[in-house]
Amino acid sequence: MKTTSEHARTIGELSGALASGETSSSEIVERSLAAIREKDADIHAFLSVFDDDARTEAAHADTRRSKRMGRGPLDGIPVAVKDNILVRGNACTAGSRMLGDYIAVEDATVVKKLRDAGAILVGKTNLDEFAMGSSTESSAFGPTKNPVDPTRVPGGSSGGSAAAVASGMVPAALGSDTGGSIRQPASFCGIVGMKPTYGRVSRYGLLAMASSLDQIGPMATTVDDAELLFSVLCGPDPKDQTTVAHPYEPDHAERRLRIGIPKQAWGEGIDGAVRDAVMGTVRRLEERGAAVREIDLPWSDEALAVYYVLMPCEVSANMSRYDGMRYGIRVAADSLKETVASSRRQGLGAEVRRRILLGTFALSHGYFDAYYLQAKKVQTLIRTGYEQAFRDVDVVITPTTPTVAFTAGEFSQDPLQMYLQDVFTVSANVAGIPAISVPSGAKDGLPVGLQLMGPWFKEASLFAAARMCEDVNA
Amino acid sequence: MKLSTEDVLHLADLSRVELTASEAEAFRDECSSILDYVDRLGNVDAAELRSMKSESRPPHADGWRSDVPTPCPKDARDAILAAFPDRSGEYLKTPAVFERPKKEKRA
Numbered sequence: 001m002k003t004t005s006e007h008a009r010t011i012g013e014l015s016g017a018l019a020s021g022e023t024s025s026s027e028i029v030e031r032s033l034a035a036i037r038e039k040d041a042d043i044h045a046f047l048s049v050f051d052d053d054a055r056t057e058a059a060h061a062d063t064r065r066s067k068r069m070g071r072g073p074l075d076g077i078p079v080a081v082k083d084n085i086l087v088r089g090n091a092c093t094a095g096s097r098m099l100g101d102y103i104a105v106e107d108a109t110v111v112k113k114l115r116d117a118g119a120i121l122v123g124k125t126n127l128d129e130f131a132m133g134s135s136t137e138s139s140a141f142g143p144t145k146n147p148v149d150p151t152r153v154p155g156g157s158s159g160g161s162a163a164a165v166a167s168g169m170v171p172a173a174l175g176s177d178t179g180g181s182i183r184q185p186a187s188f189c190g191i192v193g194m195k196p197t198y199g200r201v202s203r204y205g206l207l208a209m210a211s212s213l214d215q216i217g218p219m220a221t222t223v224d225d226a227e228l229l230f231s232v233l234c235g236p237d238p239k240d241q242t243t244v245a246h247p248y249e250p251d252h253a254e255r256r257l258r259i260g261i262p263k264q265a266w267g268e269g270i271d272g273a274v275r276d277a278v279m280g281t282v283r284r285l286e287e288r289g290a291a292v293r294e295i296d297l298p299w300s301d302e303a304l305a306v307y308y309v310l311m312p313c314e315v316s317a318n319m320s321r322y323d324g325m326r327y328g329i330r331v332a333a334d335s336l337k338e339t340v341a342s343s344r345r346q347g348l349g350a351e352v353r354r355r356i357l358l359g360t361f362a363l364s365h366g367y368f369d370a371y372y373l374q375a376k377k378v379q380t381l382i383r384t385g386y387e388q389a390f391r392d393v394d395v396v397i398t399p400t401t402p403t404v405a406f407t408a409g410e411f412s413q414d415p416l417q418m419y420l421q422d423v424f425t426v427s428a429n430v431a432g433i434p435a436i437s438v439p440s441g442a443k444d445g446l447p448v449g450l451q452l453m454g455p456w457f458k459e460a461s462l463f464a465a466a467r468m469c470e471d472v473n474a
Numbered sequence: 475m476k477l478s479t480e481d482v483l484h485l486a487d488l489s490r491v492e493l494t495a496s497e498a499e500a501f502r503d504e505c506s507s508i509l510d511y512v513d514r515l516g517n518v519d520a521a522e523l524r525s526m527k528s529e530s531r532p533p534h535a536d537g538w539r540s541d542v543p544t545p546c547p548k549d550a551r552d553a554i555l556a557a558f559p560d561r562s563g564e565y566l567k568t569p570a571v572f573e574r575p576k577k578e579k580r581a
Contacts, residue, residue, distance in 0.1 A: 089553075105553040241539060305512040316489060323490070325568055330559035336569040337490065345492035353491045357482065358505055360489040370516065377520035416507050 011171050011225040015073040018065065025065070025076030025120065029058040032078040032122055035169045043145050045154075045164040047083045048091050049123035054078065057120045064118070073228055075118025080164045080173040083124035084131050085216065086205040087111050094207050095129045095139035095157075098328045098347030108205020109237045110174060110216050117232045122170060125160030129349045131181055131209045132315070133157050134421040135411070138351045143408060148190060148446060152405040155185030161219050162189040172220040172229055176206055178213045179307050180400075180425025183437035186219055187400035187449025190439050192226045192466070193219045197457050198432035199244045201230075202237030210314035213307075213429040223438060223470050227463040234459075251460035257468060259285065260295035260393035265424060271403045277441030277448040278399045284472035295389050295396070299381040300427055306382065307426040308419060309362050309375035315352075316359030322347060354415065379430050386431045390455040395465045398424045400437040400449030424451055434459045438469045475509040477502050 017023045033051055040046050061076035070076075081087060084094045086104035088111075093099045107115070114121065128138040136144040136159025146154040147167035154163040158175030162185035165173050175182035177195040186193025194217045201216045208214060218229035227250060236245040259282065266275065286292045324330035324343025331342040344353070362371035389396060401421060411418040428435035433453055440450035450469060454462035477485075482502045486493045493501065546554070560567040 102557060103553065105550045105557070238539070299518065302515060302518055305515050308508060309512050309515065320489075324559060326559075326566060327554075327557040328559070332569070336571055339569045340490045341492045344490055348491065350497065353486075353493070353497075354501055354504060356489050356491055357485045357501060358508060360485045361477070361481075361505070361509075364485075364488075371512070374515050374518070374520065375512075377523055378515055378518050380523055381518070381520065415504050416511060419508070419511075 009168060009171060010222050011073065011077050011220065011228055012222065014077055014171060015075075018076055025058040025061040026055065028076065029054050029078050029120055029122065032170055035167070036123065036164075039147075039167050039169060042150060043147055043163050043167055044142055045125055045144050045160040045167065045169060046080070046123045047093060047095070047126050047141055047160070050090065050121055054120050054122045061118055061120065071116070071118035074114070074232060077119055077172070078122045078170050079114055079119045079229075080123055080125050080161060080170045081111065081114075081121060082127055082131075082158050082161050082173070082175050084127060084176060084207040085111060085174060086207075087121060087124065090124065092124070092207070093141065094131070095127045095141060096347065096349070096352070097140045098322050098344075100140070100329065102327055104205075106205065109202035109239060110233050111205065113232055113235075114174075119232075125158070125164055125173060127160055128157035128181075129352050130207065130319070131157040131176055131178060132351050132355055134180070134184055134418055135406075135408075136160060136185070137408065137412065138349055140349060145408075146189060146405050149405065152407050152446070153188065155188035155401075155405060157181040157185075158193070158219065159185045162186055162191060162193065165189070165191050165219050165221060172218060172225055174216055174229075174233075175219050176209075176214060176216050177425075177429065178209050178215075179311060179429050180422045182217045182219060183400050183425050183435060183449065183451060184421060186437045187447065187451075188405035190442075190447030191219060191221055192223055192436065192438050193217065194226050194230060194436040194459075194463075195428060195434060196230060196234060196459060197434045198429075199242045200234045200246070200434070200457070200459070202235075202240040202243050204237055204239035208318045210311040211318065212314060213311060215429075223436075223463055223466045226436070230459065230463075246457045249460060251464045253464075257285065257290040257395070257465055258393045259290050259292045259465075260389055260396045261292060262297040262300060262389075262396055262398065263294050264297050264300045265398040269402050269420070269423070270399060271443065273443035274399050274401070274403060274448050277443065278397070278450045281440045281450050281469055281473055282397055285468060288468070288472060290468070293393065295393060297389055297396070298385045299378060300385060302378050303382055303427040303430045304419070304423050306375045306378050306430050307422065308358075309371050310379065310430075312355040312359035313363050313372050314359070315355045316357075316363065319348070319352065319356050351415070382427065383431045386427075386433060386453075386455075394454065394461055396453045398451050398453075400424060400451040404443045404446035404448060428453050432456065434462050436462055436466045438466050440469065440473060475513055476506045477509070
């Protein structure tokens, strides 16, 4: 589709307009900064904006292009980064008072990769404190609003990134996903969000939440844009020992898609309109020749419980570094122990402290076997279930979330209800498989997301299937 | 699994987070309801694990990085020092590890 640079929104359109000389990176970045100035007072997607650096970098990109030394399709394109990913010399708050004044010492590996590809970092986006939440309401710096309906949450924890992309402030952003934190906000805001296979993308420079589950991934308005960003982010990194060398090649081959619909995922608790919107897309895929079958994913009902044991255990360990000693806020008290406790009291919000307590409990003597060890065993069962399922199907489809975006404050008094938001997304983290959320219709004007999950390291076929969903709904 | 307020305060002490009295009560109820939910894992018969190949899938950590110090660039070093909440020259200042003996309580 040919669009003028004025209306270009996708990376594909923008880089086309750059290549034809119709626009410059400086113009694109000015438009992005203007959109942030105009809209962000209401939406609050950004915690910091790098006006000066972005302008300088855009001028460099334009110079490169004029010398025919452009770095490819991301060169000169503005991108936002979730504020739990380090950008050297800039604040990195993780949405927490604990790191309110913290300045990043170096770039995260993904930020280096973005820079090497020529992307322009325009700012850092809001999130639930330390990425713990599903609504971006637990940010110490105030909530982000959903651009589709400002009375509703944008989802979380990457709610700032989702809102920035959905409102057209930037064409793409990075999020992080430990239990659904990329896919659920993408679903609530009507964009594409993707969590790669565990081990695909380096987390060096990501403030760790639950290290065995965390992944960084792309958020964008189209599947192609998300795939482009993913292809830049992925790859081995000696600074993250979980990353593996699996070359990535996009897959544009025509083939018959085999879709699995897990019977466990379509039971109670799903909004009927959400179910219909997702099944509508599945039916259209079937009309275009996809093979759809119901599959059994034994133990997948247990994924949320596994997640809410393993995640807090790892949180309690990872958060112990925020002790007010080497960085972050320090609140002096009579003794070292009291100084640590009062610093954490001042610095960490209720949700973070709740998860630390739960993790401390589940790891404590006498409970370790019943909680942590049992959860690790059930995790292996869940992985095995997916392994078996992927012998017969290419992708598994579920709704991304059981409902559309909820209203601000709806679950603030009931953490368990908030946690149930993650019921469809956590499986992919627990199993370590890649998953993507794509828009699939709406309920009363509020976007519905469809989730596709694929086998380990088969992101290419996952993106290909996601493109088919996009096509049948175009 | 139900936690008592005392349990919650003990966990808070272990994990070095302070709670107000009302927070301790709220956390007691919230954590108890979360634990009630995750207790369903106890009903899963994990003995099935023995009959299947476990963990045939990637990824695993690709070996350990050798435990060798690498030089830190000067600007990064300066930024790390600048982030110290309290310092004395190039040293990080912390409260004393051992507490001063508290004054004896009178009987």
